[in-house]
Amino acid sequence: MKRTRIPAPALERPAPLIAHPAAQLGIAVCAALLIGFATAFAQGLLPHALSPLANSSGSWSLAAFLLALLSRRPWVSCLIGVLSLAAMLAGYDIASLVRGHSPSSGQTLFWLAAAATAGPLLGLAGNAVRTRSRFAPAAAGLMGGVLAGEGVYGLLHIADTTPPAYWACSIAAGVALTAWGVLRNSPALAGVAAALGTAVPITVLFPLAYSPRFLLLFS
Known part of the structure; x- marks a missing residue:
């Protein structure tokens, strides 16, 4: 009687670390902090033709949209949209303090409101495009x-x-x-x-x- 070999069960590969929601959120927040920090310094360094890049809400909105592409989970992308805008603001304010300037209370309130209202939409939009x-x-x-x-x-x-x-x-x-x-x-x-x-x-x-x-x- 011929014996049939039963194949060994395939080993499941562990999911890459970046696939974990906490890792995706952490990467997005760290990147946003750096973007906000760099924005404050770029305002005095960019050539005239590119100067609005460091003074426009479109660039920060686009950054939040792109960072939301990190995740395929809508709720994670939604959080990324909120936290990334808030983190960019935090990075900008930190850089302002480093440069010897006081953060603008009006600007801080504006971007906190944007993080709470536009952030979820930008995050979900990035997720929809990715998926x-x-x-x-x-x-x-x-x-x-x-x-x-x-x-x-x-x-x-x-x-x-x-x-x-x-x-x-x-x-x-x-x-x-x-x-x-x-x-x-x-x-x-x-x-x-x-x-x-x-x-x-x-x-x-x-x-x-x-x-x-x-x-x-x-x-």
């Missing part, structure tokens, strides 16, 4: 709308004191990101409508975040 969920076109439109909206504000209100080319590039980046989100995930009419349904309103409404009346709430 290519049905919300991915709208998620790409959200981030694209932020970049385009800030570019519109820059061209309309501060183009005389800042490089207009930078704001034009911000608009182009927002449009490109939105288009990429549609083409990568859902090039059908529904995907286009979802992307434009978030990108266009955010582009139009985003400049209101810089309006004097709104900023008075944080002064």
